[in-house]
Amino acid sequence: MNKRKLGFDETLGKNVVSANRCVGCATCVVVCPFSCLNYEDGQPRLVKDCEECGICPRVCPKFNWSWSEAEEFVFGRRRRADEDFGISRKLILAQASDEEIRKKGQDGGFVTALLIHSHNEGIIEGAALAGHTEGKPFYPSPLLATTSQQILRSSGTRYTYSPNMLALKEAVTEKKSLAFVGTPCQVHAVRKIQMFPLKKYAAPLQFTVGLMCTESFTYKGLFEEELGRNLNVKLNDIRKMNIKGKILIHLKSGVTEEISLSDVKKYVRPSCHNCSDFSAELADISAGGLGLNGWTFVVVRTEKGEEIFNSALDAEALVIRQVEEEPFALKLLSKLTKRKLKNAPR
Ligand SMILES: Cc1cc2nc3c(=O)[nH]c(=O)nc-3n(C[C@H](O)[C@H](O)[C@H](O)COP(=O)(O)OP(=O)(O)OC[C@H]3O[C@@H](n4cnc5c(N)ncnc54)[C@H](O)[C@@H]3O)c2cc1C
Structure with a gap:
């Protein structure tokens, strides 16, 4: 006998959206093969009868989420007790060696330098990131940036939510390989797509850059x-x-x-109160400001992340310093990690 698949209303509608747990990442909207969902006011909304294909509940980062499964998938193991901000290979301070990138970047312009390098080297054809919105300063619009100029123009932080997953859909349509930049909750969604696996959406993804995040505002x-x-x-x-x-x-x-x-x-978005991940613990590379001036605190987590980081370093796209030179930043990473875990225990 065929087991009935679950539809949007009885899974995400009831347990995530109505329960105020939806992060607004738009992953369910992007992957729905029948276009039953629209993204409206930062949330998914059914615009026609759900076909009950069972796909959206499998990619939502707030439905049936398991840290142990996700860590096993990304790293092949669970974290040790001493790995309090997640599994990592290297902690380093970095900035773009290019002055213009440094000036335009939020902290050290590391993320932008890494993306531009990866684009120039042909590692990616584009990046899903937060672009700008004409006539609405600091309002981010998800963008599939396919040129170095677009990547540079999109640097800097907009402290509101940008559902960059919408740009992944464009990459799939245009058959472009890409890097994904996003907040921790968005990285969780990317990992769920890969764990499913939803091959059409997983295949173009080369690496993820997670932005450390205490919260985002309306x-x-x-x-x-x-x-x-x-x-x-x-x-x-x-x-x-x-x-x-x-x-x-x-x-x-x-x-x-x-x-x-x-x-x-x-003004903090309600779903941020349920988030326990400060440092994008499942990204290939995480990046944050952590009180630094002109430098980005970088956590290289996966083998893939290390490969990309080293490639940018070898090409002299980055300048680095040791984290020991700024002990307060490492302390702040631990403090903000613990604070989020306390607010939303796992
Ligand atoms: C909502 C939010 C809250 C944050 N909170 C903290 C914090 O509490 N502590 C901390 O240490 N760091 C925080 N960060 C990270 C920090 O602001 C920088 O993004 C990070 O240090 C990288 O700096 P950079 O100069 O290397 O990045 P850049 O080279 O400037 O590149 C930044 C990249 O982020 C993308 N981006 C910008 N805004 C958004 C957005 N809203 N959503 C998704 N992508 C976006 C841009 O398109 C660009 O590609 C936060 C980031 C965001 C988006």
Whole structure:
């Protein structure tokens, strides 16, 4: 007898979306072979009768998620007790050797340098990342960047959610090999696609770069309300934003405004409160700012990640320093990891 497959409503609809656990990664929308789902207001919505093919529950990072299965799949083993921020091969501080990339990048421009190098070397034909939105400063739009210029233009952090998975769909349609850049929850979704495996979507993926992430904010709350109304800053006047213990808003005029993180906690996306992964523990390479100035803290985790990292280093696309030179950054990595685990125990 054929076992009935489960549809969207009784799996993700009930247990993830209605339970306020949906991270908004859009993976279910991307993989639905019958186009039953639309991505609306940061969430999936059924727009026609579900065909109950059973695919979407298998790729959702918030449904039937198992850390042990995921770690076994990515690393071939479970973490040891002392590997508190996940399995890794190397911890290093890195920055782009190219000055323009360094200037445009969020921290050391490492992610952008790595992607541009991989693109120039033919390792990837594109990268799924967060592009910009015309007329809406700091509002990210998922983009399949297929040129070095597009990758460079998309550097820097937008502290709101960018469902970069939507750009994976484009890569599949265009048959392009790619790197995936995303927050920890998005990396989980990539791993679920690979573990399934959903070959059509897994095949083009060459490597994943995970961005360390305490939380992301709603655009309406952080940008429109807090910056636009309370601080009275025109979004077009902002040169760069960074979070280093507090939110720093560097204006084009040279002035830097500050907002305390406690003042903007109310704008944190609800699903971030259920997240236990600060440092993108399942990515091939993780990258974060960790209080550093002009450098990216890099965690090389997998063999593939090490191969790509070494290739960029050998080509002199990167400059490196040892993490021991900045002990506070390593301490902060442990502290933020523990804080997230405490908020959302595994
Ligand atoms: C929402 C969010 C919260 C973060 N919180 C922390 C934190 O608490 N502590 C910490 O140490 N680091 C945090 N980071 C990571 C940090 O901001 C930098 O992305 C990281 O240090 C890499 O810097 P870089 O200069 O090497 O990257 P860059 O070379 O500037 O490249 C950054 C890449 O990230 C992509 N990107 C930008 N915004 C987003 C987004 N919203 N979603 C997905 N991709 C995006 C860009 O398209 C680009 O490819 C956060 C990042 C995000 C997106």
